[in-house]
Amino acid sequence: MLDYSHLSALAAVLRTGSFERAAQQLHVTPSAISQRIKLLEERLGVVLVIRGQPCTATEVGQRLYQHVEQVALLESSLHQNLPVRPESRPVTLRIAVNADSLATWFIAAMASTDGYLFDLMLDDQDHSAEWLRRGEVVAAVTAHSTPIQGCDCHSLGALRYIATASPQYCARWFADGFSEHAVARAPCLIFNQKDQLQAEWLQQVLGTNLYPPLHWLPSSQAFVDAALAGLGWGMNPEPLVIDHLRAGRLVALKPDQPLDVPLFWQQSRIVSSVLGDVTRAVLHEASAMLVPVQLAPKQ
Amino acid sequence: MLDYSHLSALAAVLRTGSFERAAQQLHVTPSAISQRIKLLEERLGVVLVIRGQPCTATEVGQRLYQHVEQVALLESSLHQNLPVRPESRPVTLRIAVNADSLATWFIAAMASTDGYLFDLMLDDQDHSAEWLRRGEVVAAVTAHSTPIQGCDCHSLGALRYIATASPQYCARWFADGFSEHAVARAPCLIFNQKDQLQAEWLQQVLGTNLYPPLHWLPSSQAFVDAALAGLGWGMNPEPLVIDHLRAGRLVALKPDQPLDVPLFWQQSRIVSSVLGDVTRAVLHEASAMLVPVQLAPKQ
Numbered sequence: 001m002l003d004y005s006h007l008s009a010l011a012a013v014l015r016t017g018s019f020e021r022a023a024q025q026l027h028v029t030p031s032a033i034s035q036r037i038k039l040l041e042e043r044l045g046v047v048l049v050i051r052g053q054p055c056t057a058t059e060v061g062q063r064l065y066q067h068v069e070q071v072a073l074l075e076s077s078l079h080q081n082l083p084v085r086p087e088s089r090p091v092t093l094r095i096a097v098n099a100d101s102l103a104t105w106f107i108a109a110m111a112s113t114d115g116y117l118f119d120l121m122l123d124d125q126d127h128s129a130e131w132l133r134r135g136e137v138v139a140a141v142t143a144h145s146t147p148i149q150g151c152d153c154h155s156l157g158a159l160r161y162i163a164t165a166s167p168q169y170c171a172r173w174f175a176d177g178f179s180e181h182a183v184a185r186a187p188c189l190i191f192n193q194k195d196q197l198q199a200e201w202l203q204q205v206l207g208t209n210l211y212p213p214l215h216w217l218p219s220s221q222a223f224v225d226a227a228l229a230g231l232g233w234g235m236n237p238e239p240l241v242i243d244h245l246r247a248g249r250l251v252a253l254k255p256d257q258p259l260d261v262p263l264f265w266q267q268s269r270i271v272s273s274v275l276g277d278v279t280r281a282v283l284h285e286a287s288a289m290l291v292p293v294q295l296a297p298k299q
Numbered sequence: 300m301l302d303y304s305h306l307s308a309l310a311a312v313l314r315t316g317s318f319e320r321a322a323q324q325l326h327v328t329p330s331a332i333s334q335r336i337k338l339l340e341e342r343l344g345v346v347l348v349i350r351g352q353p354c355t356a357t358e359v360g361q362r363l364y365q366h367v368e369q370v371a372l373l374e375s376s377l378h379q380n381l382p383v384r385p386e387s388r389p390v391t392l393r394i395a396v397n398a399d400s401l402a403t404w405f406i407a408a409m410a411s412t413d414g415y416l417f418d419l420m421l422d423d424q425d426h427s428a429e430w431l432r433r434g435e436v437v438a439a440v441t442a443h444s445t446p447i448q449g450c451d452c453h454s455l456g457a458l459r460y461i462a463t464a465s466p467q468y469c470a471r472w473f474a475d476g477f478s479e480h481a482v483a484r485a486p487c488l489i490f491n492q493k494d495q496l497q498a499e500w501l502q503q504v505l506g507t508n509l510y511p512p513l514h515w516l517p518s519s520q521a522f523v524d525a526a527l528a529g530l531g532w533g534m535n536p537e538p539l540v541i542d543h544l545r546a547g548r549l550v551a552l553k554p555d556q557p558l559d560v561p562l563f564w565q566q567s568r569i570v571s572s573v574l575g576d577v578t579r580a581v582l583h584e585a586s587a588m589l590v591p592v593q594l595a596p597k598q
Contacts, residue, residue, distance in 0.1 A: 021510060024509075024510040025510045187416060199320075210323070216419055219518065222401050225402075226410070230410060
């Protein structure tokens with residue numbers, strides 16, 4: 001078998017980004033860490049760590065790191081069956097989640113579990129499943145509805161988005177109505193290249209592809225703040241803007257035309273026993289914040 | 300000279316991530332876009348675009364993209380001196396900014412300018428200057444205090460951070476005081492591998508390197524939400540937590556020991572004339588939100 005004390009050193013370097021911090025975490029000297037990584041690299045005949053600020057993994061290094069993390073997870077479920085539990089640090093769950101879920105309900109799910117540490121990867125709901133497919137996370141909040149190989153898939157409901165802008169912004173750009181002509185000139189917010197929500201909604205509402213001028217803002221809260229500040233309109237999760245809408249600080253461009261994005265919790269079956277509490281918490285909190293999925297969407 | 304209609308097609312593909320959206324933006328067909336990129340690649344003898352969802356740049360493609368964007372910026376400052384202004388889209392400014400500045404004051408600066416579009420790259424304040432050094436942005440909010448080659452550097456003041464947690468969290472983990480022993484066991488929040496703020500503050504307060512169990516949360520607002528939910532303690536920007544502190548929803552672990560992070564606005568000199576309004580707005584909004592930098596920090 002592989003040398004797991006060497007692999008633990010590798011995991012600690014990649015988790016913390018430095019040999020010094022890895023040494024602190026494992027209560028050894030940095031030179032001991034350095035030697036273990038070197039031995040591992042010599043034995044496998046391949047570079048595993050790109051030395052830098054921070055240290056990052058090569059492709060093989062990343063693969064080994066995933067393996068160590070998975071073994072640690074399996075070990076933690078083993079502990080529950082042992083008469084004497086060896087002392088161990090809480091297990092870290094690496095999970096891919098979309099930014100808007102993190103901004104609205106996912107923290108509550110994390111907080112209602114105990115004894116886990118979370119390492120969150122943020123990615124678009126249309127792309128978070130790829131992390132799971134690549135084996136880089138043990139679970140994902142995703143728009144991908146069919147189970148990924150080796151995973152269980154739970155429906156969570158839909159996150160409702162409202163196209164929102166400030167009243168001043170609407171007076172300036174949509175004074176003559178929300179027409180194609182106006183939309184093509186009015187600055188619009190976009191999270192990043194992966195964000196299709198504004199384009200999808202415009203297609204749904206106006207039945208056409210438009211390409212408005214864009215502000216690129218990769219943060220859920222910044223999206224709301226930018227709408228409040230009158231920089232542009234954007235698709236904001238209802239839970240983040242409901243108070244602003246009620247107070248009139250934001251208005252819905254088309255109040256009766258929200259965009260519902262169905263979300264799913266997919267989790268690796270091999271660590272199901274460890275993830276049980278987390279899955280329960282995720283399903284519970286999602287049901288409180290998300291809306292039921294419409295099976296027959298309006299045409 | 301290079302063919303700028305071909306280069307515009309390249310820029311549109313890389314900005315929007317797809318040939319279809321680039322075509323919409325330039326009012327041509329996707330096959331026209333495809334042909335321009337192909338001609339450019341054939342002429343230069345190198346692949347420029349990695350076709351995918353989204354399309355991304357090769358190294359040479361990225362370099363050309365930066366060049367086109369810079370030419371567009373220079374052109375926009377030329378327009379001010381022309382008797383007849385050619386019709387053109389608003390200019391997009393690509394700027395690197397740290398997440399906590401975006402969450403606290405940067406949106407206000409953006410909103411107090413007019414006629415610009417913003418394309419924000421989020422990175423740690425200790426790393427945002429690298430974007431500028433690589434020529435991938437025209438300006439950066441950074442902790443880097445010496446002017447980067449070809450750039451002007453303005454001091455902005457310091458963003459004040461407070462080590463914060465919920466009262467329930469403190470009762471559970473720090474009931475016997477904020478000792479090394481307690482800190483080594485109490486879950487701590489960290490933004491990502493680049494985030495040194497918690498480690499720096501622990502070093503300042505306890506005079507020692509500690510490695511607490513970590514939750515990894517790459518979002519400014521999630522950091523505050525996680526502190527409120529009792530998941531861990533973390534260094535939060537004072538403007539984001541001041542109301543929670545006053546209302547008792549959060550407490551400062553050491554009220555008299557904040558961590559001040561001096562920030563600077565560095566901007567490429569070649570586009571100074573275009574960036575004038577933005578620089579003024581940035582300096583103005585920063586002065587309202589940041590604290591004066593202490594020249595002789597307490598030992």
